[in-house]
Amino acid sequence: MAKGKRSSAPPQAVKAVEVSREDTRESTKVNLADGAALKRALDEAASKAVLSAGYQEDQSISNLKIGFSLITCAFAALAQFYPRKYPDNWVLLAVCVLGYMAGTGVLNFYVAGREGDAFMFTKRRKGLGHELRISSSMQRYSEWYTMVISSSHDPSRDSVSMRTSVTKYFDSTGVLATKVLEADVTKLLNDWESQRKRL
Amino acid sequence: MNAIKSLISDQWNALATLNIRSLLLQGTNLGLIVTSALIVWKTLILFTGSESPIVVVLSGSMEPGFYRGDILFLYMSSKPVRTGEIVVFNLEGRDIPIVHRAIKVHEQDDAGNINILTKGDNNSQDDRVLYNEGQKWLERSHIMGRVVGCLPYVGQVTIILNDYPKLKYLLIGVLGLFVFTSNE
Numbered sequence: 001m002a003k004g005k006r007s008s009a010p011p012q013a014v015k016a017v018e019v020s021r022e023d024t025r026e027s028t029k030v031n032l033a034d035g036a037a038l039k040r041a042l043d044e045a046a047s048k049a050v051l052s053a054g055y056q057e058d059q060s061i062s063n064l065k066i067g068f069s070l071i072t073c074a075f076a077a078l079a080q081f082y083p084r085k086y087p088d089n090w091v092l093l094a095v096c097v098l099g100y101m102a103g104t105g106v107l108n109f110y111v112a113g114r115e116g117d118a119f120m121f122t123k124r125r126k127g128l129g130h131e132l133r134i135s136s137s138m139q140r141y142s143e144w145y146t147m148v149i150s151s152s153h154d155p156s157r158d159s160v161s162m163r164t165s166v167t168k169y170f171d172s173t174g175v176l177a178t179k180v181l182e183a184d185v186t187k188l189l190n191d192w193e194s195q196r197k198r199l
Numbered sequence: 200m201n202a203i204k205s206l207i208s209d210q211w212n213a214l215a216t217l218n219i220r221s222l223l224l225q226g227t228n229l230g231l232i233v234t235s236a237l238i239v240w241k242t243l244i245l246f247t248g249s250e251s252p253i254v255v256v257l258s259g260s261m262e263p264g265f266y267r268g269d270i271l272f273l274y275m276s277s278k279p280v281r282t283g284e285i286v287v288f289n290l291e292g293r294d295i296p297i298v299h300r301a302i303k304v305h306e307q308d309d310a311g312n313i314n315i316l317t318k319g320d321n322n323s324q325d326d327r328v329l330y331n332e333g334q335k336w337l338e339r340s341h342i343m344g345r346v347v348g349c350l351p352y353v354g355q356v357t358i359i360l361n362d363y364p365k366l367k368y369l370l371i372g373v374l375g376l377f378v379f380t381s382n383e
Contacts, residue, residue: 065227076238
């Protein structure tokens with residue numbers, strides 16, 4: 001009996017020290033009054049958790065966004081730096097203006113429409129059905145952070161979500177407890193996977 | 200002061216941990232904001248037919264109609280210039296356009312080629328003293344546009360920014376700081 005107790009006590013102590021050292025190594029400190037920064041920190045940590053759970057990030061929409069933004073800016077740069085002056089260059093100007101408007105139209109309606117409030121998309125994981133769409137929302141001045149995992153093709157169909165208060169993840173100085181968040185995200189991922197298996 | 204220092208260092212830390220992709224996303228975002236203002240200007244150029252649709256009055260040669268610091272809106276249609284219209288014109292070799300009134304117009308032929316003589320309302324002589332050596336008339340190609348609207352006093356800001364260029368850099372720096380620190 002006594003032998004069992006003695007052998008169980010030291011490992012506990014060692015584990016506690018290891019956890020706190022890891023936390024301080026990758027601790028992110030956020031200004032607690034800045035709601036947008038809190039959400040951003042949670043989204044980033046959740047992305048890392050999803051990646052470490054074995055999913056690969058699908059960056060096609062992000063690439064689309066960057067590509068279209070660059071093209072649109074290129075139209076504007078062309079209009080500005082073309083060597084001929086107005087009114088000789090009015091055809092080029094018209095083309096650039098129309099190209100710019102088309103680019104911003106695509107960006108705002110198509111790309112943003114596909115992305116919505118999602119902050120991460122993943123590719124299909126081996127053995128499982130769907131690509132994931134991970135989104136989150138947090139209202140202004142609210143403490144509640146809602147994270148939704150759904151299929152990226154049909155987000156309205158099935159989804160799992162969790163709603164937690166940010167007070168669970170941040171301490172009073174603004175340090176993010178990454179392990180706690182990772183545990184919650186992993187649990188949500190498991191919920192999703194078991195839901196997919198059932199169907 | 201300390202609050203500003205910690206704000207800047209927080210932002211710097213946030214920026215320093217970003218990877219290429221995030222930098223690209225933020226950079227293109229900023230680029231879109233800047234270029235949208237540029238495109239609005241180019242669209243105005245296309246719509247008004249004038250290469251500089253908004254100008255600031257820099258001299259008092261059109262008083263009491265326009266004072267130094269007024270903003271003028273220009274529009275250029277294909278209708279020929281008539282006497283009495285206030286036009287803004289460019290002279291070859293000079294980069295600052297002049298806003299005066301057309302007082303004489305001669306039509307050369309039916310093709311719409313006209314010769315124009317201008318004079319500032321507040322000047323005692325016509326603009327032949329301003330024109331280039333040997334130039335007695337303005338032609339349509341010199342005209343940037345007709346004045347169709349005026350906004351008094353607002354142009355003083357542009358004049359001050361031009362006279363004190365350090366203010367311009369300060370303004371841009373402050374605006375850039377705002378864009379970076381208000382990232383929602």
